[in-house]
Amino acid sequence: MNYDVHKIRSYFPVLKQEVYGKPLIYFDNAASTQKPVQVLMALERLQNDYYGNIHRAAHYMADKATEEFEAVRDKVQQFINAESREEIIFTKGTTESANLVAASFGEQFLKPGSEIIVSEMEHHSNIVPWQINALRKGAKIVKLPVSESGELQTGLLPELISSKTKLIAVAHVSNVLGTVNPVAQIIETAHKRNVPVFVDGAQAVQHIPVDVQELDADFYAFSAHKMYGTNGVGVLYGKRKWLEQMPPYQGGGEMIAEVSFEKTTFSEIPFKFEAGTPNITGVIAFGAAIDLLQETGVENISAWEQELLTYATSQLKAMEGLRIYGEAPKKSGVISFNIAGIHPFDLGALLDKTGVAVRTGHHCADPLMKHYDIPGTVRASFGMYNTKEEIDRFMQALKKVVQMLA
């Protein structure tokens, strides 16, 4: 396979460092990814050369910053193939995107007795916003359950959808199990009953090519910091027909047309949903991250990460007492596991001291942990810069650590 991982690694100087005297192996990419020099340089360039507040003043600095900021909106539109740039809203992250839809869509469309279907494998950020707003409106959350292999039981969906169903919230890729959910099929089923679908794409866009029009998603959310950009920037894609019907989420500057104390009129989309000064530097640097993903090709990254996944999975499976959570046929580069008789926290704490960064705990997915009746898992998650050599060293470290704990 013609994937130059060493060239890609050269963009990430942070990966060359040692931690606790051992070479760093960063396998916590599902939590957040490292930033390439392209992103760091974009941040620096903006601060040094043309920083100004966007969309407001008529001076050089502001104009230049506005131009760059809006160019990123175009890049995002192309990246996920949205129909128009106005359907791209910048937020603080996937969590804020979910809260925006939950509050604003909820305000407009939820009534007492309404139902929102939420999958059992969701991250808390795609559960709690719906709960909060359901409570506010007297609506109810209905669970779409997960099977033992970590797949959504989508066959139940036609029964779960009723005339009360107002929306379905589902992750494209599970942050714990790595399962790639059949969102296109879920959306098709939902649309037959005129129910819109909110897709949490935080674990998807950096790993698999996403086309929101092909999926026919009503809403699609993701975060820059999981796709090699900075933290504090996220995207909400929403179909124009929904965004135009939804009331503003927050009030402030930028989102208004005219303000008087008697009456305020609001801007058009996307600005209606972008109150206040956004994360200008973060968004512009995000543009550099998208460029890197596009140049490398998400389909190439996807194929590389699949190789890593297969390679690591087969080695892990050979270990005694090891259980992998999430063995769906379609998976992204995320492996959650436990070893019989060993607490995941102990594994993670010791792996850390060998230079391996993995995540341990419940991964903000308590309902899923309850489903498997476990306190948590160890999760290794791969990114575009990881290598098979790193997996070899991870396996050596894991074996050593297990010996210490056994």
Next chain:
Amino acid sequence: MTIEEVQQDIIEEFGVYQDWMDKYGYLIELGNELEPLDPKDKNDQNLIKGCQSRVWLVAEKENGQIHFRGESDAVIVKGLVALLLRVLSGRTPKEIMESSLHFIDDLGLKQHLSPTRANGLLAMVKQIRLYAVAYDRLEK
């Protein structure tokens, strides 16, 4: 021995380990040696819930001193619990209230006391102090 002296002792014991893995190896040893709690004491009332692992803490007062027993489901945390009990159990409320706990920091294990997403240890230290304050009030 005072609380300070026990802390110094622990720091000295760990001083022989240069490598992180050896340090943790010793913590694991301490964790494995910690006397397990009676299953009936591992109840919700004694549970200190952490995001990563769980800790149970039982306090009993005898002759003016508070005796603590504790356990965790993770062995490294158990090792840290063993150390905390060695420092703080069998003390008067006043001793506990006036103590400054620094050995975990000195050993380079501070990450295990981070306030969020932690393992219940920080909450355990707080709980020990709360017991001390409560018993102190009861005496007055």
